[in-house]
Amino acid sequence: MLSPRSILRVVSKLLIPPILLFALYVQFHGDFGPGGGFQAGVIFASAFILYALVFGIENSRKVAPAWLTRLFLSGGVLLYAGVGVADIMLGGDFLDYSVLAKDPVAGQHLGVLLIEFGVGVTVAGAMISIFLIFDGRDREEEN
């Protein structure tokens, strides 16, 4: 085993879980401080990109297979639009979160939380799939 590669593997194994945790922290603390859906999605994707850079593209395809990234990508948009449609079904306007709960302010909280989660999921799926397409094509060129 080459020792520089071992250092990279150990350090990235130590770093990837905190990165994922930080992404979730940024996602759900977007209400109280800087953060929110976009930043969290990009940080989440960067953990997967780090994994793909250190451990190779085949392993990263096992961790994030194509159907999973596509699910993330479309699931976030569906969640967002679904919240809007649920608002209509519950009696309000499209994307008017006040009708989601008994108390309008709590409804706004819930609505914002859900749509930020949808945004984060879509951004993460998009960044991961774009990077894996760029990187996977590189390996095919070499073959």
Next chain:
Amino acid sequence: MEYFTGLFNYWVVIVLMMMGFYVVIAQHNLVKKIVGLNIFQVSVFLFYISMGKVKGGTAPILGEGIEIYSNPLPHVLILTAIVVGVATTALGLALTVRIHNAFGTIEEDEINALEDDESAPAILVEPEIDEEAIR
């Protein structure tokens, strides 16, 4: 002179914007053009954010005892713009890769020359999209 120091940030932004603009229209390499577009975008965001700052204000997060906040509206617009910008950059880079496949080069003048040469046997091949092969 305070008149000019108040306007200094706009002038710096204009200088950066013009540099990005120059890269887009004058350089021939496609990747460098996309980087120039990126420079242009960041300078435009700087322009908006500098317009939103209020002297003596803080970040627009509600807190105890803070009276003046900076304007949150430009921040929202620029947040959207940044993410749309990265989506555009990703798509532009994917197009560059495709152009490199089709023409073998990413210099704009060589591509123009090749397009003029290839006007005779113009066969456009549509690659079929394989459902299970697209990742």
Next chain:
Amino acid sequence: MVITAYTLVRIRSLFAVAMLSGIYSLLGASLYLIMDAVDVAFTEAAVGAGISTVLMLGTLSLTTRMEKVPKKTSPLPLLIVSATGAMLIYATLDMPPYGDPSAPIHHNVSIRYIEKSGDEVGLPNMVTSVLASYRGYDTLGEVSVIFTAAIGVMALIGRSARRGRKKKQSNGSSGDKA
């Protein structure tokens, strides 16, 4: 930032260009932080210095590494750029100075957002409440744009594109799917 941008214009190695664009984005992010835009700085640092640089390096690994030396340089772009810059500088002479609280931008909708968002939406972060609640439509459009971009990249350089290239090598035509 001006020095970084100027170096970007002149330098020819594309790898250095990608790295310099990452540095440029990072400097931009720190400037946003100084101007009290914490959310924007966070996003710019994550996106500009992270994802953009990685994608450019990926593109460079698939294409060439150095830029070709230009054969002749015409002065026309420089003239266009200088003329546009002069017009823009003339246009900024009317703008309000930096940080002025009486600028017109601060007086229309933003006052309502700052005063009412605590009561109506109840989130401390005003940028999130404006982004998600008051301007939720725009955010829906933005998420659709990201979705479309990812699908576009899939369609452009998914695995099927490789077959297009092999066809090009066999009969010398150019595959085209935009």
